[in-house]
Amino acid sequence: MFQPKSMEVVLMLGLGLLLVAANCTPATAVPSSECRRQCGNVEITYPFGIGMNCSMPGGFDVTCQRDLNGFPKPFIGGRELLDISLTNSTIRVLNPITTYCYNDTTPEQQLINGTTEWLKTDRNSPFRFSEIRNKFTVIGCNTLGVIANNNSGSEYLSGCFSYCGRNLSAQTDSSCSGMGCCQTTIPKGMDFNAVVLGVIKGASNTSRTWKGFGQQCSYAVVTEAAAFSFRTTYITTTGFSDMAAGRAPAVLDWSIRNGTCEVAERNLSGSYACRSANSKCFDSTSGSAGYVCNCSQGYEGNPYLPDGCKDVDECNQGRPCPPDGVCRNTVGGYRCYCPTGRKYSQSNNTCVFDTGLLIGVTVGFLGLMIFSFFGYMILQKRKLKKVKQEYFRQHGGLILFETMKSEKGLAFTVFSEDELRQATNNYDKSRIIGKGGHGTVYKGVLKGKPVAIKRCTLIDERQKKEFGQEMLILSQINHKNIVKLVGCCLEVEVPVLVYEYIPNGTMYELIHGGNQELQTSFSTLLRVAQEAAEGLSFLHSYASPPILHGDVKTANILLDENYMAKVSDFGASILAPSDKEQYVTMVQGTVGYLDPEYMQTCQLTEKSDVYSFGVILLEVLTGEVPLKLYGPEATRSLTSNFLSAMKENSLSTVVASHVTEQESTELIRGLAELAKNCLDMCGSNRPSMKEIAHELSRLRKLSIHPWVQLTMEETETQRLLRGPADTSFETESSGIGYPGPDGANQPINPVSSYYAR
The missing domain is CATH 3.30.200.20 (Phosphorylase Kinase; domain 1)
Incomplete structure (x- = not known):
C-alpha cells in the first residue's frame, strides 16, 4: 500500500443548497395538439413538454436549443436530455464530469484538490438520482473521489480510492474494481451532489508511476452504470472527458410531487396526474414523497393523458397461451381456451386433461349409447330407406x-x-x-x-x-x-x-408426358385433335338438344385401346338453354382454357368450347402448358404469348422445334390461323366446331401428303422449316406410335387413365 511520509490528507467538502420556493401545483390540463413533441432525435412525451402550457406544471418543461452545428437538442434543468421513459419514470441526461489533469512536474508529497461539481435542484423538483441505475465512479492513479449530499438534513458522505501499480503500462482494460478505477453506490433520493477529487503523489516507491507518461488525468462523476466501460487510456489521456464534451450519461428518477397516491386521489378532478381511465397510481420509490402513473395491466401508452392507455392485443404479441390452446383478446387482458376435454392451467400455462368432465361425459355417453342402440338401428334402417327413395325421386x-x-x-x-x-x-x-x-x-x-x-x-x-x-x-x-x-x-x-373405361390415358399426357424419349409425332397429335373436334361437333350440332361441354381441355380427351380420342366429362356439362338469356350462377372450368367472354358475361355458349379448343391447338403446336406459374410474366400465358407472336409475325419463336422439323410451313401457318380464329375475343367471330373439324381434316391431308401443296415458288428455307416427311404416321385403324431405331413404329406405353376435372 502507498504510505505518505510527512503529509496529512485533508479533504474539505463544501455543501450548499439552492432552494427555490415551492408553489402549489395547479390542476393538470391536457396539452394542445399544436405542442411540439420532438426535439432532435428525442421524443418529448407528456408530462414533459416544450413551450407554454405544453408540459405538466412542476418542473417538466423542456427547452429545445441548437448546438454549434445547428442541430436541435433538448435540455431540462440545465442538462442535455437524452431520452424519457414513462414506464420506468426515468430520464437520461448528460452529467458533468469532475476532471483534474497533471504531469511529471507536479511536486511530490502534495495534495491535489480537484474541482467541485454541483447538481443544484429545487427540493420540490420531480428529479432524483437513481440509486439503482447510477454509480459514483472515480478514474485515475492514486485518486480519491468523494461525493456529498445534504438531503432534508440527512447528510451523506461517501467515496472511493483508485490505485495504480508501479508499472502503469501493464495495466489492462477490465471492470472497474479499484485498479485505475473504482465505483460506489449512491444513496436513495439524492437530489444534488458535491464532488471533491484528490490525487496523492510522493512516495519514493511509487514515484515511477508517472515517469514517461507526461500528462495524466483523474475523473469523478455520478454516471449510469450500464453505460460505463473502463479503459486504461482514460488515465493517460483526456479521452473520457472528451467523449461528450466533459459529460457522462446519468439516470434520474422522476415523480409527481403532489404527495402520495392516497392524497392525490382525493382530488381526481384537480391536480391528479393519472388522467387515463385505464391507469394506476404508484407511490414513488425514489426517496421522497410523490407518485407516478402507469397503464393498468393489459394496456399500454401514456397514463398522463385522457384515453392515453390503449388495450394491448396480447394474442398478437407472441403466444401467451399453450401451443394447443386458442387465445382470445379481451379488454385489458386475454383468455386462453383449450380443446374439448382439456382445461387451462394458469399456474404453468398448459392445457391439462379435464378428468372430471371426461369421466362424466364418458359415463353419460356410454349409458346413452346402450339405451338407444337397438332403437337407433331400427330407425336408421327405415330412415335410410326413405332417404334413398327421396333422393331417387328428386x-x-x-x-x-x-x-x-x-x-x-x-x-x-x-x-x-x-x-x-x-x-x-x-x-x-x-x-x-x-x-x-x-x-x-x-x-x-x-x-x-x-x-x-x-x-x-x-x-x-x-x-x-x-x-x-x-x-x-x-x-x-x-x-x-x-x-x-x-x-x-x-x-x-x-x-x-x-x-x-378408357385405358390409355389422356391427350395431355401425350403432349406433356414426362418421358420425352417417347415423344408423340405431330401428325398423331393432329389426328387426336381432329377426332376430339368431331366429338365436340357432334355434341354441339347433332345432339338434341345441343350439349355444351364447358370444360374442354387436353386432360378431358381420353385415348382408348386403339389410341382414338374420346371426349369425356360432358356428364357434368349443361344442355344448351332454349332461352339465350339464361346465365350460370358461377363460372366453372379450368384456368388457361376459360373463354374471356364467358367469364365476363357468365353465359356459356358453344363458342366457349371453341375458345378452349383453340388453346388445345396451341398445346399441339407449341408443346407448352396453357399457363405457367413461373418464368417471365409476359410468357406465362400461352394464349397471350401466341397472339403476340402472330401479331409480330414471329410464329417460329413459339412453335415447338420438332413440329417445324416434321411439318411444312403452310401446315403450321394454317393450324396457327385456325387457333387464332378460335381465340378471337368476340365469340361470334369464332368458327363452329363443325368448321374446325372440317379444317383439321383438310390440314391432316396436308400433313399426310405435303407435296400436294408445294409450289414452284417454295424456298429452301421453307423446306428446311418443314423438315423430312413424317414416316411415323399411321391411320386411325392402326393406332399411334413413334419412330424406333430401325425406323419402324414403336407402341406408346399406356399411362394412367384420367377422367375427373
Missing part, C-alpha cells in the same frame, strides 16, 4: 324408369348404391384413377366389364330437378369420339355416373 328416377320401360332398346342402366360399392371395393383408395374439382373417379367392374365410376362433388338445384331427363339425353349419345355413359346411381345425395 333426381328424376321415376321419370327415368318410365322412359326406360317404354323405350326397351335404351342401353342405359340405373345402378343401386350397393352395386357400385361392391364394384369399387367400397370406394377403396387404391381404385382411384382420377381426381378433380368436380369429383373423384374409381375403376370398377360391373357385370364382368371394367367401368369408370365418378362420384360428383356437388350439383346445383337445377341439375337435381332435371338430372333424370338429362341422363336420358346423354345416354342416347353414341359417337366414336365421345365416352359412352353406361348408367348412373340416383339413390344417393349426389348422383354417381358410370362411364365406359
Whole structure:
C-alpha cells in the first residue's frame, strides 16, 4: 500500500443548497395538439413538454436549443436530455464530469484538490438520482473521489480510492474494481451532489508511476452504470472527458410531487396526474414523497393523458397461451381456451386433461349409447330407406324408369348404391384413377366389364330437378369420339355416373408426358385433335338438344385401346338453354382454357368450347402448358404469348422445334390461323366446331401428303422449316406410335387413365 511520509490528507467538502420556493401545483390540463413533441432525435412525451402550457406544471418543461452545428437538442434543468421513459419514470441526461489533469512536474508529497461539481435542484423538483441505475465512479492513479449530499438534513458522505501499480503500462482494460478505477453506490433520493477529487503523489516507491507518461488525468462523476466501460487510456489521456464534451450519461428518477397516491386521489378532478381511465397510481420509490402513473395491466401508452392507455392485443404479441390452446383478446387482458376435454392451467400455462368432465361425459355417453342402440338401428334402417327413395325421386328416377320401360332398346342402366360399392371395393383408395374439382373417379367392374365410376362433388338445384331427363339425353349419345355413359346411381345425395373405361390415358399426357424419349409425332397429335373436334361437333350440332361441354381441355380427351380420342366429362356439362338469356350462377372450368367472354358475361355458349379448343391447338403446336406459374410474366400465358407472336409475325419463336422439323410451313401457318380464329375475343367471330373439324381434316391431308401443296415458288428455307416427311404416321385403324431405331413404329406405353376435372 502507498504510505505518505510527512503529509496529512485533508479533504474539505463544501455543501450548499439552492432552494427555490415551492408553489402549489395547479390542476393538470391536457396539452394542445399544436405542442411540439420532438426535439432532435428525442421524443418529448407528456408530462414533459416544450413551450407554454405544453408540459405538466412542476418542473417538466423542456427547452429545445441548437448546438454549434445547428442541430436541435433538448435540455431540462440545465442538462442535455437524452431520452424519457414513462414506464420506468426515468430520464437520461448528460452529467458533468469532475476532471483534474497533471504531469511529471507536479511536486511530490502534495495534495491535489480537484474541482467541485454541483447538481443544484429545487427540493420540490420531480428529479432524483437513481440509486439503482447510477454509480459514483472515480478514474485515475492514486485518486480519491468523494461525493456529498445534504438531503432534508440527512447528510451523506461517501467515496472511493483508485490505485495504480508501479508499472502503469501493464495495466489492462477490465471492470472497474479499484485498479485505475473504482465505483460506489449512491444513496436513495439524492437530489444534488458535491464532488471533491484528490490525487496523492510522493512516495519514493511509487514515484515511477508517472515517469514517461507526461500528462495524466483523474475523473469523478455520478454516471449510469450500464453505460460505463473502463479503459486504461482514460488515465493517460483526456479521452473520457472528451467523449461528450466533459459529460457522462446519468439516470434520474422522476415523480409527481403532489404527495402520495392516497392524497392525490382525493382530488381526481384537480391536480391528479393519472388522467387515463385505464391507469394506476404508484407511490414513488425514489426517496421522497410523490407518485407516478402507469397503464393498468393489459394496456399500454401514456397514463398522463385522457384515453392515453390503449388495450394491448396480447394474442398478437407472441403466444401467451399453450401451443394447443386458442387465445382470445379481451379488454385489458386475454383468455386462453383449450380443446374439448382439456382445461387451462394458469399456474404453468398448459392445457391439462379435464378428468372430471371426461369421466362424466364418458359415463353419460356410454349409458346413452346402450339405451338407444337397438332403437337407433331400427330407425336408421327405415330412415335410410326413405332417404334413398327421396333422393331417387328428386333426381328424376321415376321419370327415368318410365322412359326406360317404354323405350326397351335404351342401353342405359340405373345402378343401386350397393352395386357400385361392391364394384369399387367400397370406394377403396387404391381404385382411384382420377381426381378433380368436380369429383373423384374409381375403376370398377360391373357385370364382368371394367367401368369408370365418378362420384360428383356437388350439383346445383337445377341439375337435381332435371338430372333424370338429362341422363336420358346423354345416354342416347353414341359417337366414336365421345365416352359412352353406361348408367348412373340416383339413390344417393349426389348422383354417381358410370362411364365406359378408357385405358390409355389422356391427350395431355401425350403432349406433356414426362418421358420425352417417347415423344408423340405431330401428325398423331393432329389426328387426336381432329377426332376430339368431331366429338365436340357432334355434341354441339347433332345432339338434341345441343350439349355444351364447358370444360374442354387436353386432360378431358381420353385415348382408348386403339389410341382414338374420346371426349369425356360432358356428364357434368349443361344442355344448351332454349332461352339465350339464361346465365350460370358461377363460372366453372379450368384456368388457361376459360373463354374471356364467358367469364365476363357468365353465359356459356358453344363458342366457349371453341375458345378452349383453340388453346388445345396451341398445346399441339407449341408443346407448352396453357399457363405457367413461373418464368417471365409476359410468357406465362400461352394464349397471350401466341397472339403476340402472330401479331409480330414471329410464329417460329413459339412453335415447338420438332413440329417445324416434321411439318411444312403452310401446315403450321394454317393450324396457327385456325387457333387464332378460335381465340378471337368476340365469340361470334369464332368458327363452329363443325368448321374446325372440317379444317383439321383438310390440314391432316396436308400433313399426310405435303407435296400436294408445294409450289414452284417454295424456298429452301421453307423446306428446311418443314423438315423430312413424317414416316411415323399411321391411320386411325392402326393406332399411334413413334419412330424406333430401325425406323419402324414403336407402341406408346399406356399411362394412367384420367377422367375427373
